[in-house]
Amino acid sequence: MIAMLRELGTDEDQEYPTEMHAFLSVIQDEQKIYDSVFQEVVRQVTVNMVERGEVLAEIRNRYATMFAKIPRHVRHLHTELVAQRRLNRRLSEELVRAKDIAGELYQELDMVRQHDVDITRHARETQEKLLSVLTQSDNTDEILAEFHRLYRMQRNRLEEAVRQSELEKRIWIDAATNLALRIGQDQGINDLVQLQKLEHSRLRSANHIIVIIGNTNEAELTAIERKIEGWRVRLVRLSQSVVDEDKQNMEILGKMQREMALVLRNLDVNEPREMAETEHALLKLFHVFDVHSLSKHLLRWVEQTTAVAIRFTSDRDLTFQEELGGIRKMSDTWIEASLKLLRRNEKNINGQDYVPLIDLLSKIGVAVEDWLGKLETRVSGEDGIASNVISLQNQLEDRYTTYSARDADKPLPPSERTHLKESLTHWINQIEIVMNTLSNTTEMEQNKVPMQVDNWVSRLVDQLNTDTDIRNEENLKLHTAMISWMVQLLVKGSKESPTELWDHEFHQLHQELISNNMNLTRDASEMEVISDDGKDLREVVR
Secondary structure (H helix, E strand, O other): OHHHHHHHOOOOOOOOOOHHHHHHHHHHHHHHHHHHHHHHHHHHHHHHOHHHHHHHHHHHHHHHHHHHHHHHHHHHHHHHHHHHHHHHHHHHHHHHHHHHHHHHHHHHHHHHHHHHHHHHHHHHHHHHHHHHHHHHHHHHHHHHHHHHHHHHHHHHHHHHHHHHHHHHHHHHHHHHHHHHHHHHHHOOOOHHHHHHHHHHHHHHHHHHHHHHHHHHHHHHHHHHHHHHHHHHHHHHHHHHHHHHHHHHHHHHHHHHHHHHHHHHHHHHHOOOOOHHHHHOHHHHHHHHHHHHHHHHHHHHHHHHHHHHHHHHHOOHHHHHHHHHHHHHHHHHHHHHHHHHHHHHHOOOOOHHHHHHHHHHHHHHHHHHHHHHHHHHHHHHOOOOHHHHHHHHHHHHHHHHHHHHHOOOOOOOOHHHHHHHHHHHHHHHHHHHHHHHHHOOOOHHHHHHHHHHHHHHHHHHHHHHHHHHHHHHHHHHHHHHHHHHHHHHHHHHHOOOOOOHHHHHHHHHHHHHHHHHHHHHHHHOOOOOOEOOOOOEHHHHHO
16 A cells, blocks of 8 residues: 555655645645545455445545546636636726726816806906996996086187187288288299299199098008908918817817727736636626627727718818818908009108018918918828828728627637737827827917918008108198298398309209109009199199
8 A cells, every 4th residue: 555655656745836736736636545545445345245345436436526526616716716806906997997087077076166166256246346336326427427528618628729729820821921922022023922822732732642642552451451351251260160170180089099098908907818717707708898898989989080081081171172262362362462552652762661561471471371281281181180080990990890790799819809909009109190280280370370461461551651641741841941932032032132042042942842743753653643623733743
């Protein structure tokens, strides 16, 4: 018997990978010893009495069968424990994720509550202020009415005083003019009356030309502003629609990306380590549930990518292109009209002041074209969005078709599971590229370009008003100089004899008049300058 136990080798020490393997090895060794000893006892009993040997042999077989079931049940128990651990780990991660989501929701709820508190406080303060204003409104209305009455009375007095002053000024000017003309006739300067009439006619004609130039510039500028306003409304509306759609698509793609990351994380957590885990009923149901949920995810992702790709796969891009073409024509129209106005005013005496405006308009034209080009590229998807979104849509549709055709009650094979994880990683990166491109919207141009246009129009208005003021000042300055020369002629003519200095002063004044008339004629060269009685004002000024 001792020799037989040594032959079984049960007294040798061995190393095992886990405690469960050691436990199973001990059970198997005990079974060998028990079976061998029992077999020897059966043999010896059978020698003395066959019937007893057969009974012991049957008992031995029953015990051997029972002992053989122990390792299998232990393995099942171990698998159950492993499955329970993996289930606990999955549930723990889901609880942590749910806790994080709940924390974010609580933060958002706190923000909403704080916002509501601020709005309520602001509404209460506004209500109190309104109540205070309404309480004081009666007294305030009376005081305001009294101030208005006093203001109107004082304004009427001032206006009457100004009218009287202007009337007195006109009376004295007429009296002084008549007196000066009479003195000139008495002194033999008969041409002075004709000279005064010509200067007065010249002053009125020059003022009329200045008014016509200003009105023409104002009319053209008003037309340009109307064109700019129509262009701005259409372009901003189109740009804003594209920006809103881009933001909506970013939200859809961001949600898809988060769901894909969650599915990928679940696949990593539930990765079967052993064949027993795959065959175990609990874990098998767990993996089958993942297959069902994955099919639902794929269907939802296909629908979401279809919603994003519809801009590039339908006729909407043609509508956008037609709208962009109309806006581009409007841009060319108002820029061309603006250049025409600037080129015409560039010929006047202050033409150098219009060069920066022309350069700025050229830069604005480039900025407008860049804005339109960016919109056109975004709408057509030539910036890579269309190819990436359509490629993602096709991949998801192919994968969904594949999963729809397979048996949904079977877990994923390891190879298919690995390929799916690689695909999910690729899809996440692809969505990241699309979102980075979508984040580069036209909002900056939408705010910057119209502001540049408004600043340019404001500068142009200021420059045109400045030119009008300079023309009026120059014309009035020459008129004052001419009247002063005639007065000096009367004063000196009664005391002194004419000298060359008189001729020099008159010649210098004459040259200034000619220069001013030439400037006015040049500024109004492309305009119709006709007086009320049908005369050409250019000839009148000459």
